[in-house]
Amino acid sequence: xxxxxxxxxxxxxxxxxxxxxxxxxxxxxxxxxxxxxxxxxxxxxxxxxxxxxxxxxxxxxxxxxxxxxxxxxxxxxxxxxxxxxxxxxxxxxxxxxxxxxxxxxxxxxxxxxxxxxxxxxxxxxxxxxxxxxxxxxxxxxxxxxxxxxxxxxxxxxxxxxxxxxxxxxxxxxxxxxxxxxxxxxxxxxxxxxxxxxxxxxxxxxxxxxxxxxxxxxxxxxxxxxxxxxxxxxxxxxxxxxxxxxxxxxxxxxxxxxxxxxxxxxxxxxxxxxxxxxxxxxxxxxxxxxxxxxxxxxxxxxxxxxxxxxxxxxxxxxxxxxxxxxxxxxxxxxxxxxxxxxxxxxxxxxxxxxxxxxxxxxxxxxxxxxxxxxxxxxxxxxxxxxxxxxxxxxxxxxxxxxxxxxxxxxxxxxxxxxxxxxxxxxxxxxxxxxxxxxxxxxxxxxxxxxxxxxxxxxxxxxxxxxxxxxxxxxxxxxxxxxxxxxxxxxxxxxxxxxxxxxxxxxxxxxxxxxxxxxxxxxxxxxxxxxxxxxxxxxxxxxxxxxxxxxxxxxxxxxxxxxxxxxxxxxxxxxxxxxxxxxxxxxxxxxxxxxxxxxxxxxxxxxxxxxxxxxxxxxxxxxxxxxxxxxxxxxxxxxxxxxxxxxxxxxxxxxx
Ligand code: AHR
Numbered sequence: 001x002x003x004x005x006x007x008x009x010x011x012x013x014x015x016x017x018x019x020x021x022x023x024x025x026x027x028x029x030x031x032x033x034x035x036x037x038x039x040x041x042x043x044x045x046x047x048x049x050x051x052x053x054x055x056x057x058x059x060x061x062x063x064x065x066x067x068x069x070x071x072x073x074x075x076x077x078x079x080x081x082x083x084x085x086x087x088x089x090x091x092x093x094x095x096x097x098x099x100x101x102x103x104x105x106x107x108x109x110x111x112x113x114x115x116x117x118x119x120x121x122x123x124x125x126x127x128x129x130x131x132x133x134x135x136x137x138x139x140x141x142x143x144x145x146x147x148x149x150x151x152x153x154x155x156x157x158x159x160x161x162x163x164x165x166x167x168x169x170x171x172x173x174x175x176x177x178x179x180x181x182x183x184x185x186x187x188x189x190x191x192x193x194x195x196x197x198x199x200x201x202x203x204x205x206x207x208x209x210x211x212x213x214x215x216x217x218x219x220x221x222x223x224x225x226x227x228x229x230x231x232x233x234x235x236x237x238x239x240x241x242x243x244x245x246x247x248x249x250x251x252x253x254x255x256x257x258x259x260x261x262x263x264x265x266x267x268x269x270x271x272x273x274x275x276x277x278x279x280x281x282x283x284x285x286x287x288x289x290x291x292x293x294x295x296x297x298x299x300x301x302x303x304x305x306x307x308x309x310x311x312x313x314x315x316x317x318x319x320x321x322x323x324x325x326x327x328x329x330x331x332x333x334x335x336x337x338x339x340x341x342x343x344x345x346x347x348x349x350x351x352x353x354x355x356x357x358x359x360x361x362x363x364x365x366x367x368x369x370x371x372x373x374x375x376x377x378x379x380x381x382x383x384x385x386x387x388x389x390x391x392x393x394x395x396x397x398x399x400x401x402x403x404x405x406x407x408x409x410x411x412x413x414x415x416x417x418x419x420x421x422x423x424x425x426x427x428x429x430x431x432x433x434x435x436x437x438x439x440x441x442x443x444x445x446x447x448x449x450x451x452x453x454x455x456x457x458x459x460x461x462x463x464x465x466x467x468x469x470x471x472x473x474x475x476x477x478x479x480x481x482x483x484x485x486x487x488x489x490x491x492x493x494x495x496x497x498x499x500x501x502x503x504x505x506x507x508x509x510x511x512x513x514x515x516x517x518x519x520x521x522x523x524x525x526x527x528x529x530x531x532x533x534x535x536x537x538x539x540x541x542x543x544x545x546x547x548x549x550x551x552x553x554x555x556x557x558x559x560x561x562x563x564x565x566x567x568x569x570x571x572x573x574x575x576x577x578x579x580x581x582x583x584x585x586x587x588x589x590x591x592x593x594x595x596x597x598x599x600x601x602x603x604x605x606x607x608x609x610x611x612x613x614x615x616x617x618x619x620x621x622x623x624x625x626x627x628x629x630x631x632x633x634x635x636x637x638x639x640x641x642x643x644x645x646x647x648x649x650x651x652x653x654x
Pocket of ligand 1: 051378379465514
């Protein structure tokens with residue numbers, strides 16, 4: 001062989017054993033013993049946490065297309081472009097909790113007309129040929145009926161119109177259907193007086209007919225579908241920071257979010273002003289998506305509802321550490337907050353003969369929602385918290401001994417506040433402790449062992465808010481892969497970790513405040529992130545019991561850049577193995593199965609990206625998606641090449 005040929009051969013061999021190829025010395029033997037049935041995986045293990053941040057509710061999940069429909073934003077005309085003679089008033093209102101309304105006057109000759117245009121949430125999205133349900137409350141101030149034109153506008157063209165007549169001098173709901181001739185992601189709506197007179201308008205609303213389950217005034221079908229496809233076992237709501245409020249007055253009060261939507265008082269959203277660089281002056285909460293709708297959604301998703309209520313402390317970040325701060329309700333005045341918690345349980349579970357159970361029935365759900373968990377406080381810390389939480393625990397357990405109470409360990413993953421929080425949660429014997437961590441990917445890789453040494457006899461863990469934060473703050477594959485590795489640790493420690501939810505859940509591409517987020521959307525499209533697919537692969541393959549997965553007798557927690565866990569599913573009679581390779585080299589493994597595993601074929605689903613910076617986007621929504629394949633098992637062994645930078649779920653019939 002001449003020198004040239006030898007060099008060529010070397011080059012070819014080097015290509016074969018270059019990036020992406022495993023070398024023999026990498027071979028790892030993984031043992032899985034499906035006969036050693038371990039801790040049950042709680043049905044609540046993989047859930048979702050919804051907060052109205054990033055226009056997640058109004059402008060997102062809640063399908064209302066009109067912004068500031070009740071004229072109750074601080075500047076009453078935000079979202080509206082008035083023309084002609086339009087005045088905001090609040091005398092003799094239609095709704096006492098949302099008293100402001102618009103008075104339109106068209107009398108003088110020197111006006112073409114009077115009316116209002118609404119810009120929607122970064123535009124009103126409507127699709128050609130689909131039906132949109134318009135409604136408004138109107139009152140005529142004079143005797144002659146007044147015609148009003150309702151028009152959907154796309155680039156200055158009218159693409160759908162209807163006419164309504166305002167006759168009554170009492171507030172009356174008027175409705176019309178609109179079917180646009182054109183699709184527009186960023187259209188608008190115009191309401192114009194077509195006759196002379198004086199009319200009052202309030203609660204001006206436009207919904208697509210096509211909502212989740214076709215419910216009138218319901219939720220965006222595509223966004224709920226994305227949640228449904230995660231197969232979540234838990235649904236935490238409504239926050240997050242919005243539970244606390246920056247002030248006690250602006251905290252989320254569940255009682256304001258039930259009953260007729262027209263009379264749910266608008267609240268400022270705390271994400272309106274939280275970040276100087278990304279203010280959202282038009283971010284308010286209509287509460288159209290309120291506690292009844294949250295419970296209903298939990299039911300639709302097959303997820304246990306976990307409502308979180310204020311513990312009497314407004315956001316501790318935004319207020320002082322002085323216990324006498326006016327934004328901290330004194331312990332001796334806490335009863336109304338405690339009553340809110342007790343009444344909520346009655347609203348969710350009480351008989352229809354009770355005050356709050358009756359309201360639930362009137363809203364359309366006489367059957368109880370079977371709520372089992374309640375969170376008290378969000379990210380609270382210091383002595384202010386346990387002294388308040390204790391009062392709630394005593395009152396709730398006295399009336400509802402089976403109710404599981406979730407307490408907080410504060411805003412960080414470790415440190416003084418965290419340790420004090422846990423110590424107090426142990427003392428108070430809460431059922432679950434909510435932990436939050438937004439940290440770099442390395443934290444999540446290291447975190448695969450986080451729960452290995454937790455007290456097995458203390459409160460259980462709810463990893464209530466977590467997400468890997470890359471310096472780019474994107475939902476790139478680096479973050480998703482580290483979360484997948486971390487979650488092998490959640491799964492392996494299912495005797496301690498009972499619940500886990502990524503955060504935040506949703507973000508509007510044109511109106512976000514915080515990132516990364518699990519699901520991005522605009523007025524039409526949904527972008528599922530690589531992180532979403534990680535959650536989905538866990539959520540759809542939770543199993544029922546942990547079984548040991550070991551390398552040289554130890555759990556697989558990063559040896560050779562591999563992470564793994566295994567469960568069996570007693571319902572489907574399957575063994576489910578999850579394995580992550582965080583390196584840029586393939587890893588050859590032999591997965592040795594015990595004799596209880598009879599299957600000869602493995603179904604493999606792999607999420608992989610050659611480049612860790614890869615993301616999914618509107619333009620390229622399928623950059624990183626799971627891919628299915630099969631593999632053969634022979635003599636109880638599966639030779640499995642764990643591809644570089646990949647997360648695989650392997651399912652084998654038992
Ligand atoms: O998920 C975003 C925010 O992060 C939540 O509102 C809060 O609990 C945490 O600080």
